[in-house]
Amino acid sequence: MILRILVKGGRIIDPSSHTDRVSDLLIEEGFIKVIDDNIECDADSVIDAGGLWIVPGLVDMHCHLREPGYESKETIYTGTRSAAAGGFTSVACMPNTQPPIDSKLMVEYIRLKAEKEAAVKVYPIGCITKGREGKELAPFGMLKEAGAVALSDDGDSVANSRIMRLALQYALSFDMPIIAHCEDKGLAADGVINDGAVATRLGLKGIPAAAEEVIVARDIVLAASTGGRLHIAHVSTAGSVEMIRQAKRLGINVTCETCPHYFSLSDEMAEGYNTAAKVNPPLRSPSDVEAIISGLKDGTIDVIATDHAPHDLSSKGDDIYNAAFGISGFETALSVGITYLVDTDILEPMQFIAKMTHVPADILGINAGQLSIGLPADVAIVDPYAEYTVDTGKFISNGKNSPYDGMRLKGRVLYTIVNGRYALYGGQIAKGDGNDNR
Numbered sequence: 001m002i003l004r005i006l007v008k009g010g011r012i013i014d015p016s017s018h019t020d021r022v023s024d025l026l027i028e029e030g031f032i033k034v035i036d037d038n039i040e041c042d043a044d045s046v047i048d049a050g051g052l053w054i055v056p057g058l059v060d061m062h063c064h065l066r067e068p069g070y071e072s073k074e075t076i077y078t079g080t081r082s083a084a085a086g087g088f089t090s091v092a093c094m095p096n097t098q099p100p101i102d103s104k105l106m107v108e109y110i111r112l113k114a115e116k117e118a119a120v121k122v123y124p125i126g127c128i129t130k131g132r133e134g135k136e137l138a139p140f141g142m143l144k145e146a147g148a149v150a151l152s153d154d155g156d157s158v159a160n161s162r163i164m165r166l167a168l169q170y171a172l173s174f175d176m177p178i179i180a181h182c183e184d185k186g187l188a189a190d191g192v193i194n195d196g197a198v199a200t201r202l203g204l205k206g207i208p209a210a211a212e213e214v215i216v217a218r219d220i221v222l223a224a225s226t227g228g229r230l231h232i233a234h235v236s237t238a239g240s241v242e243m244i245r246q247a248k249r250l251g252i253n254v255t256c257e258t259c260p261h262y263f264s265l266s267d268e269m270a271e272g273y274n275t276a277a278k279v280n281p282p283l284r285s286p287s288d289v290e291a292i293i294s295g296l297k298d299g300t301i302d303v304i305a306t307d308h309a310p311h312d313l314s315s316k317g318d319d320i321y322n323a324a325f326g327i328s329g330f331e332t333a334l335s336v337g338i339t340y341l342v343d344t345d346i347l348e349p350m351q352f353i354a355k356m357t358h359v360p361a362d363i364l365g366i367n368a369g370q371l372s373i374g375l376p377a378d379v380a381i382v383d384p385y386a387e388y389t390v391d392t393g394k395f396i397s398n399g400k401n402s403p404y405d406g407m408r409l410k411g412r413v414l415y416t417i418v419n420g421r422y423a424l425y426g427g428q429i430a431k432g433d434g435n436d437n438r
């Protein structure tokens with residue numbers, strides 16, 4: 001096992017300490033030991049990081065690892081290796097598994113399985129309601145005690161406003177955020193792509209922006225009246241961004257995330273009845289994409305999360321009506337951000353990295369997303385200039401469902417270090433104890 005890793009001459013970007021400078025970083029026995037210019041010492045592994053970014057291991061507050069219940073789509077083993085390939089060192093997984101994560105036992109199951117098999121740190125998110133049925137609150141206190149970091153019925157809204165109100169109130173006692181999937185099922189009906197010109201041209205049933213926005217509005221009202229901690233998941237429309245902007249101005253306790261596909265792709269991707277572009281909420285119009293970008297720029301949108309939603313080939317198929325919603329997102333998230341936000345000068349590297357590191361970590365209340373002396377060494381080393389063509393056949397994830405397949409993107413993760421051990425080395429998933437393939 002490697003005890004010392006010395007990273008030489010990289011651009012250290014640590015938004016939590018407002019650091020952006022070229023320096024060396026020394027990792028010893030799992031922890032960040034020194035960050036300084038010209039560290040001279042013997043090390044078991046030395047990385048020449050000239051021209052590379054050294055960033056805190058990325059934190060994803062919204063992903064689907066599919067275990068238990070949907071192991072043909074993904075497992076904790078494959079999903080966390082896919083996360084490592086994308087530079088993530090901490091991921092929070094959604095509870096829409098089978099059975100759902102709505103009890104102490106289920107949270108413990110995920111944590112034990114992760115302890116044995118995961119390549120990165122896994123933080124379970126518990127259900128808001130028992131069985132995700134929207135009827136009765138799950139036991140928040142027990143979920144928290146077992147290690148759940150947030151609550152969500154993701155995949156569905158809590159349709160009953162009274163239950164949602166109770167959830168926001170009750171979660172306050174445990175200081176847990178409620179992560180809201182905002183979708184009015186009556187309005188979304190059996191739509192498959194965004195309701196708009198593209199849906200009309202293709203003759204497909206649309207999901208209107210209002211399906212998201214009416215629930216965003218409701219949940220903001222409920223957060224205002226309860227003081228509860230509301231985090232709105234996968235924001236996709238201009239109307240949602242504007243409401244959240246106003247809510248923040250009014251001092252309402254709300255944060256939100258968007259996903260790489262909502263700032264880089266529009267509903268035009270559905271052309272050719274492309275099932276890889278079918279996702280919930282759907283890819284929206286170009287003007288929504290613009291609004292998401294301005295929300296990221298002015299800070300209305302706090303977090304970039306992947307909503308990594310892997311599916312097997314048979315769940316996607318060719319029939320857009322029957323295909324499952326979801327995009328396999330871990331392995332393209334960072335490069336989509338570099339290509340569409342940093343390279344285009346919309347965000348500074350520091351602003352961009354903040355939304356994928358300490359900001360989601362702070363919302364979840366986990367000790368991650370920063371490069372500080374004495375903290376566990378969770379680090380990603382990235383070549384921000386490397387261009388490549390996405391080939392989903394090469395994804396580590398079992399989910400090959402990505403609309404970026406064949407696209408040119410910029411930015412590659414070369415090394416991912418978790419607790420001072422390599423999970424990714426030279427772009428390859430590490431074997432054995434994490435340091436065997438050096």
Ligand SMILES: NC(=O)N[C@@H](CC(=O)O)C(=O)O
Nearest residue numbers: 064154155279280309325326
């Ligand atoms: N985001 C998606 O398109 N899919 C999610 C669930 C969901 O949020 O609908 C999934 O679990 O596959």
